[in-house]
Amino acid sequence: MSGKAAAAMSPAQSNGQLFTIGLVTAWYSSNIGVLLLNKYLLSNYGFKYPIFLTMCHMTACSLFSYVAIAWLKIVPMQFIRSRVQFMKIAALSLVFCGSVVSGNVSLRYLPVSFNQAVGATTPFFTAVFAYLMTLRQESWVTYITLIPVVTGVIIASGIISSVRGEPSFHLFGFIMCIGATAARALKSVLQGILMSSEGEKLNSMNLLLYMAPIAVVFLLPATIIMEENVVGTTIALARQDFKIIWYLLFNSSLAYFVNLTNFLVTKHTSPLTLQVLGNAKGAVAVVISILIFRNPVSVTGMAGYTLTIIGVILYSESKKRNKGS
Template sequence: MAVDGAVLQAVLKAYTFVLLWMSVSISVILFNKWLLAYSGFPFPIALTMWHMTFCSTIGFICIRVLKLVKSHNMSPKDYLQRVMPIGILYAASLWLSNSAYLYLSVSFIQMTKSLMPGLVYACGVALGTEQYQWSSAANMLLIAFGVVVCALGEANLVMKGLAQQLIALLFEAARLTLVQILMNSKGLAMNPLQSLYYVSPACLMGLALPFVLVEAQTFFTNPPVIYPSVFIANALAAFALNLAVFLLIGKTSALTMNIAGVIKDWMLIFFSFYLFHAPVTRLNLFGYAFCCTGVGIYNYQKLQLLRKKALQKTKEPAAMADQEAATTNGNQNGKTQASKD
């Protein structure tokens, strides 16, 4: 009974983190869509810069003032080589993905995000962190076909928004791959507060030039009406999402997040339809079913790979113990034979 109670408690805790992440993520996406497309603030770069300014301030206070988390004490050279490329890619991804909300519905944007596993896999193959496999490539083509069908069925498709969203996904896939190469492989894995402290300022610097070139003139010529409470709430929601992602992966796994993400996307399609009256066609849903099938196969392949690696890890100590025992027995037999001689 005690074992059953512990299992039940673990399951409830996992579901709690899943529901927390899904709720915060959905809230942030719908909040950003409303702010950019309906509230009279069509400035995605300025909004992203505000998020990064807020997150950089929180990170600085937590690490340098309150000392809640230790810093990695990077040298300026390490920061430029390891963090700045990630920050610039993150800036481009956030800028373009937020810009897409001006032209595309939330439901269609979520459908295009099904491409992420394929893009991460392609970037991994290109940069040497993944091995090419025909089965994985065929699965990614299945997902891509589903997204094409979704686009064909989109009632209010704007090519500029679609291009921005696809390029944003490509930048995000490259960022995730570079995190693995430049940070994780060097033992510089970061928790959310460390990520805010290091990556947010780099992202903010990466957004400065696009803001000057694209939005600054309009922003300062016809400044929008800004309600501080709304923007503080929006920034707090973005900060809460960072924490929710960390808690979900830390307490469950990245695979759980991928599976929960599919459910979250279906919920966002529903909310987008009823809140913003974004039309969803049967062809949209048919294409997205293809995407979900491909993502499901991808998650299954990842699960099998994780199980295979775990099995190999358990076999390796046993094999080493057997080898050591055989070596010891061989040495003992050799000594016995020598004493007889």
């Protein structure tokens, strides 16, 4: 009887596994897709307006978030309860803007492969900010695992080598990429501090619903001041090649889809599975970007990136064991 019951359950389990695989595939596709399209627009296509591009992303996230929550009811609507909570969300939004804009700026100067190598050092910055802002200490083993994370990027960038490790290394792009990675880690730590009380916690979809329009308010004056006549330039580009409009619309939609699929994958898998998938995603993005953009990557650069990924995996394993103990 139990065998029949198990057999009866297998189709449902199989469907559940297929659903999860579909979610992960959608998450990978949207995440890597928006990264590669950002690189194409900002570097290869010549659309040199990273702040405006980020504002397009945030506008799409504002609209799609409202549709997903208010109309489609993917998650229940959560409301801002106080002015203090609003100010906390605004602070998170400002840091988030800095992260996305810096990341997009770096893509103008760095290949996706090197961008991903630097981005993999997020755990290092998270550990640093967590210690500085909350005095939370990790085990000494966890800190040791951060050594290969940072060393790998140093090797990949060629900072300690007389022969440049990364053929496409660009100092300003590297600084912007480090800034984006640090800001991403800072947002993560700030979110844990600012939204820690039970009455202020928001799920990631509702947090995006409120952060995105605030980000647009921050980015609009920055775009006007720093990227003068971007609208006129975009219209002129569209007259020459209307595909730029479709690129921007599709790219902005993908930016929201990244957040949606990340939320769904988090919901349907374990945190450990998410960490492993995230590490693998970076490696997949590197391989695909090299195949598409044909950017030169040295053996030293790949060795450095591999060392960083190994460090991230060891860091994740150390964190998991500390939580279990």
